[in-house]
Amino acid sequence: MERRINVVFCAVVAALGGFLFGFDTAVISGAEESIQEIFGLTDFWHGFTVAIALIGTMIGAIEAAKPADKFGRKKTLIIIALLYSVSAVGSALSENWYSFLFYRFIGGLGVGASSVVGPMYIAEISPFNRRGRLVALFQLNVVTGILASFFSNYLLLAVGENAWRWMLGVEFFPAFVFFILIFFIPNTPRWLVRQKRIADAEDVLVRLGETNVKSEMDEIVDSLTFELSAAKERLFQKKYSLPILYAVLIALFNQLSGINAIMYYAPRIFELSGVVKNYALLQAVAIGFTNLIFTVIAMSIIDKFGRKNLLIIGSIGTMIFLGLVARTFYLQKQSNYGVMLYLIGFIAFFAFSQGTVIWVFISEIFPNKIRAKGQALGAFTHWAGAAIISWTFPVVANSKLIGPGNSFMFFSVMMILQFLFVLKFLPETKGKSLEQIEKDLKITK
Numbered sequence: 001m002e003r004r005i006n007v008v009f010c011a012v013v014a015a016l017g018g019f020l021f022g023f024d025t026a027v028i029s030g031a032e033e034s035i036q037e038i039f040g041l042t043d044f045w046h047g048f049t050v051a052i053a054l055i056g057t058m059i060g061a062i063e064a065a066k067p068a069d070k071f072g073r074k075k076t077l078i079i080i081a082l083l084y085s086v087s088a089v090g091s092a093l094s095e096n097w098y099s100f101l102f103y104r105f106i107g108g109l110g111v112g113a114s115s116v117v118g119p120m121y122i123a124e125i126s127p128f129n130r131r132g133r134l135v136a137l138f139q140l141n142v143v144t145g146i147l148a149s150f151f152s153n154y155l156l157l158a159v160g161e162n163a164w165r166w167m168l169g170v171e172f173f174p175a176f177v178f179f180i181l182i183f184f185i186p187n188t189p190r191w192l193v194r195q196k197r198i199a200d201a202e203d204v205l206v207r208l209g210e211t212n213v214k215s216e217m218d219e220i221v222d223s224l225t226f227e228l229s230a231a232k233e234r235l236f237q238k239k240y241s242l243p244i245l246y247a248v249l250i251a252l253f254n255q256l257s258g259i260n261a262i263m264y265y266a267p268r269i270f271e272l273s274g275v276v277k278n279y280a281l282l283q284a285v286a287i288g289f290t291n292l293i294f295t296v297i298a299m300s301i302i303d304k305f306g307r308k309n310l311l312i313i314g315s316i317g318t319m320i321f322l323g324l325v326a327r328t329f330y331l332q333k334q335s336n337y338g339v340m341l342y343l344i345g346f347i348a349f350f351a352f353s354q355g356t357v358i359w360v361f362i363s364e365i366f367p368n369k370i371r372a373k374g375q376a377l378g379a380f381t382h383w384a385g386a387a388i389i390s391w392t393f394p395v396v397a398n399s400k401l402i403g404p405g406n407s408f409m410f411f412s413v414m415m416i417l418q419f420l421f422v423l424k425f426l427p428e429t430k431g432k433s434l435e436q437i438e439k440d441l442k443i444t445k
Helices: 007-039 043-063 065-071 073-093 097-125 131-159 163-169 172-182 189-194 198-207 213-230 238-256 259-272 277-305 307-331 338-352 354-365 368-397 403-424 434-440
Strands: none
Touching: 007 043, 007 073, 007 097, 007 131, 007 163, 007 172, 007 259, 007 277, 043 065, 043 097, 043 259, 043 368, 065 073, 065 097, 065 189, 073 097, 073 163, 073 172, 097 131, 097 189, 097 368, 131 163, 131 259, 131 277, 189 198, 189 213, 198 213, 238 259, 238 354, 238 368, 238 403, 259 277, 259 338, 259 368, 259 403, 277 307, 277 338, 277 354, 307 338, 307 354, 307 403, 338 354, 354 368, 368 403
C-alpha cells in the first residue's frame, strides 16, 4: 500500500482551480482598456472581447461532466490546468485580435470546467463530517483569486505599455503550480468504483484514513445506483416548475445586479468618475478585498441567519448603493472617493447575500433525482447573464443616450424587483431537510 494522503491537501490542490477561476475572471479588468486601444475595437466588439471568456465558461460548465466521468476527476483537473496555462501564455503573446479571442475562450473553458470538477473532486474525496467546510474552500479561493488579480494588475501597471500582457501572462505561474500538484493527489474512490476498480477505490479510502472502508464502499455503490436511475428523469416537467423558476430568477437577478460589469470594468468605472488610472486599479484592489471579507462573513452565518434573510438585506443594500453610484454620475461629480465608497458598499452587500446564497439555494431546491441537472441550469443561466452584461455594459455606459448613470440606475431597479420577488415568493430553506423542501414546493413523486 502507498503512503497516507492528507485529505486537506487534496482539497486545497483542487481548490487551486477556484483560485485560477477567480483570477482569470477578474484579471481582464486591468487589461481591457489597453486591449481596446491596441486592437482598435468599437465598444460593441470590445464588450464581446471581454465576454468571450464567459461564453467559454458556459460551454466548459455544461460539458465538464463528460470528461470527468470518462477520464476521471484527476485527469480532467490536469486538462483544466493546461487550459489555464495555455490561455495565460497565449493571451499575453497574442499579436492579433483573433488569436486573443481564441486564447481567452480557452481560459473560459477552464473556468467553467473547474467550477464543476473542482467541487466535485473535493466532495468525493472528503469525509461526510468535513465535506461542507472543504467544499467551501473552493468558493473562498474564487474570491481570493479575484483579489489577487486586482492586486497583481495594480503592481504590474508600472511595467509600461506592455503591462496588459504581463497582467494576463502572470496567471501561468499559479496555473503551473496547480498542474504539478495535481500529480500528487489520487483519483476519487467514487470514480474508481464507477470504473469497477474496486481494489483501487478501497486502497484510496484506506490511504485517506477511512476507518470503515466497507461501509463507505456500500454508500458509494448505493449512491451510484441511485444516480443511474436518476439519469432517466427529465428536468423540464410541470412538477418541477417552481424550483426551475426560482433557480433561473435567482441566477438572473445575480447578474442583473451588475456584479460582473463592476468586476470586469471596475478601473474604467473609476476613471469615468474622474480617478486617474493607477488609483483606479488601486481602488479595484479595495473592491476585491471587500468581496473576500464579506464572503467569509456570509459563509460563517448562512446556516444560522437563513438564505432568505440574507437576500432581503442584500437586495436593500445593493439597491441603495447602486442608486448612489447612479446619482453621482447624474450630478457629474468628479470625486476620487464617492464612487469608490458606493461600489465598496455594493460589493459588501452583494458578497454578504446573493454572492454566497445563490449556489447554496440552487443546490437545495431541486430533488435528488434532478439536482445535478437543476444546478447545471442555474449555472448556465448565471454565466449566460454574465456574458450578456459584460458584452453590453461598455456599449450602454459609453453611449450618450444611456450613459453610466442610467446603467447603474437600471441595476438598482433590478434589485428592487429582486427584493419584492424574494420577500413575496422565495421560500426559506434554512434548517429544513431536502425532503421537507420538496414537500413545501409541492413536488409530487
